[in-house]
Amino acid sequence: MTEKLRLTLAQLNPTVGDLAGNMAKAQEAHAAAAEAGADMLVLPEMFITGYQTQDLVMRPAFALDAMEHVLMLAKACDTGPAIGVGAPLLEDDLLFNAYYILRGGEIVATLRKHELPNTHVFDEVRQFSSGPIAGPYNLGNVRIGTPICEDAWHVDVPEALAESGAEILVVPNGSPYYRNKYDRRFSAMVSRVIENDLPLVYLNMVGGQDDQVFDGGSFVLNRGGQLAMQMPLFDEAIAHVDFEKGPEGWEALDGEKIIPVDEWEQDYRVMTQGLRDYMGKTGFKKVLLGLSGGIDSAIVATIAVDALGAENVRCVMLPSEYTAQNSLDDAAELAANLGVKLDTIPIAKARAAVTETMAPFFKGMEPDVTEENIQSRLRGLLLMSLSNKFGEMLLTTGNKSEVAVGYATIYGDMSGGYNPIKDLYKMRVFESCRWRNANHRDWMMGPKGAVIPVNIIDKPPTAELREDQKDSDSLPEYEELDAILELLVDQDLSVAEIVALGFDRAVVKRIEHLVYISEYKRFQSAPGPRLTHRAFWMDRRYPIVNRWRDTSGEGL
Known part of the structure; x- marks a missing residue:
């Protein structure tokens, strides 16, 4: 008889701080997984708290409350499929970004995120301790390895899981949108699949949180980086993915695939x-x-x-x-x-x-x-x-x-x-x-x-x-202004590098000056959704008081 496994992927939209509401969403998803005969429900990274929590997660009362809700979820869903769910772990005065495996009313495994992102909108080195690389856990007749989000962007954690017997990689994520990021995610996960010769489940959350929007687009890859199924961008969705074990190991059966949309x-x-x-x-x-x-x-x-x-x-x-x-x-x-x-x-x-x-x-x-x-x-x-x-x-x-x-x-x-x-x-x-x-x-x-x-x-x-x-009375035409700003702000090029691309040095220096002296305005500006990897606020944090100006290329 062919060995089979069914996972239910819950691509959902949590709200930061709404622990009871997020737990209720998890319970609804668990009911859907049970009805579908799934072996396990997979929920995103830090789902119980919502993501990103920023410094709220460093408040001990908040972390302990979230952990209590994980226990409540385990007890409320003590029959049916196992559950994987993200939440903080406060342990011996150390705080971890953790992923809990729940089954039979108990926490049967606790995984701690090892690779902590500390670029762009992420500040996890400040908020969390790095956990040890954990081995895989048993789900019936299969061993599952779970790199948590950033863990899967690096070689070491998936490799260690594969070497210690993982047969499928399940990656819970809280990965926010920036333009063309989906292609980067997909390419990175294909690399992990090829390197370790294992199928991989990538589950992302959806929804807006302050300046960040999580765009979903969860997917499943088979060996060789072959796409088996793909969930919609931006929409909440629950999908079931079936695996069968063949001579080469576990393989996901083909499922629905989204139609790509442009930037x-x-x-x-x-x-x-x-x-x-x-x-x-x-x-x-x-x-x-x-x-x-x-x-x-x-x-x-x-x-x-x-x-x-x-x-x-x-x-x-x-x-x-x-x-x-x-x-x-x-x-x-x-x-x-x-x-x-x-x-x-x-x-x-x-x-x-x-x-x-x-x-x-x-x-x-x-x-x-x-x-x-x-x-x-x-x-x-x-x-x-x-x-x-x-x-x-x-x-x-x-x-x-x-x-x-x-x-x-x-x-x-x-x-x-x-x-x-x-x-x-x-x-x-x-x-x-x-x-x-x-x-x-x-x-x-x-x-x-x-x-x-x-x-x-x-x-x-x-x-x-x-x-x-007219705006052009005091600014360059927007075609020129935007081109300079993209180089100066989004790509962090020097004045000399921008001038070498054909722009007038005086214009570039004037734009640089305006960007720096306007920092105090941006510091007080309203939040807005992040579209690029260099959005003003969390991505680009500059001092308000700043006398430095780029003199590269002067005199040339």
């Missing part, structure tokens, strides 16, 4: 899912935002409607004497296309009152950016008043290009609780608008079709804080 769709889904989960997990129901008639607020409004539904989005137009009629018309058309409420609050009188109040202090001085910023800060004041009164969270709309060089007003248009496009450069804002106009998916709550007016996409960007103002 534009993945980015848009991350921005939508990030906002949806941030709202749902913090308890907010509705949002509002200032609608300017420009492209940034247009894409944010569209993302908000796709994430929450038009009935939960309020747009507000706050025109001044510098607001062009086409901006008013474009904003009205967008709001009508999206089906959202649009309020209009003129600010000309309020601006005049502030100008009059400050006149004695500014006497004899020429108008400058101060007067321009008064408009932006008035808008922030009025929008925050609406937010406070109606309990609607304010969205801010600055793209990554603006956030990078400080082309945004602190306490003005930077006011807000969340920024869906914080990690999206300006040129990608244009392309994302075009992508959304041409595509609609069932996870979008907004209407189909070209909802963003073409005129919003095609007209020159402007803040409209003075007569005939």
Whole structure:
């Protein structure tokens, strides 16, 4: 008789700190696994606590509470399939990122993460102790090796498991999205399969947590790196994978495989899912935002409607004497296309009152950016008043290009609780608008079709804080600006290296200067979903006070 094994993979969306809620999700998944006749339910890394917990996990009361919930889960699921679930382990004053194997109402094995990531958004060396490399555990007639997330990105842990008798590698993960990361994950796991000549199960979680979105896409590989099955990107799902033991060892039977989607769709889904989960997990129901008639607020409004539904989005137009009629018309058309409420609050009188109040202090001085910023800060004041009164969270709309060089007003248009496009450069804002106009998916709550007016996409960007103002008056064209920022911020190239690629040194130095002097603004800015591996906040942590400037290549 052929030996068989069935694993149930639960690609789920936990909430950080909701220990009871996460445990309830695990129990529901266990019931589905039992109904399917599975031998084991596999849940993601740190599932009981949610991920990432940051320093919350270092609080002993929290870690002990999570461990108690693991015991409660074991007792609640004392019959049926075994369970693998991630949670912290506080042991002899040492804290571990652990993975528990539950069976028969007890914890039968406890694995401790060995390789602790300490790059980009991860700070696990600070939070956890490195555990020893554990051997495989028995699941009936098969020995399972479980490298925990980062463990599988390195050679040593899977190799040690294979050498100590593991027949299948099961890898629980909390792996957040950045653009094109899926291909890197897949390639790394194929390497582990080929190196150890073992099938591998890669289970990832889904859902948004602050700035990070976990994109799922769990998969199973057979020997030689052959894909046996693949779960959907971003969606919660439960799947059952069957293994049979043949002459060469265990092999997964073929299952469903997802249809790949391009980076534009993945980015848009991350921005939508990030906002949806941030709202749902913090308890907010509705949002509002200032609608300017420009492209940034247009894409944010569209993302908000796709994430929450038009009935939960309020747009507000706050025109001044510098607001062009086409901006008013474009904003009205967008709001009508999206089906959202649009309020209009003129600010000309309020601006005049502030100008009059400050006149004695500014006497004899020429108008400058101060007067321009008064408009932006008035808008922030009025929008925050609406937010406070109606309990609607304010969205801010600055793209990554603006956030990078400080082309945004602190306490003005930077006011807000969340920024869906914080990690999206300006040129990608244009392309994302075009992508959304041409595509609609069932996870979008907004209407189909070209909802963003073409005129919003095609007209020159402007803040409209003075007569005939254009962004290009004070910044390079966005094609050049974004190219320099990607090299300077995302790739960490030196000024000399960027100049060698054909960019003007004076322009590069000016952009570098703007990036550094804007750090204090970013320090106070709203969170937003991470799209790249060098997003502002957890990925890129720079001092606010910093006199260093790159002098490489000077005099050449």
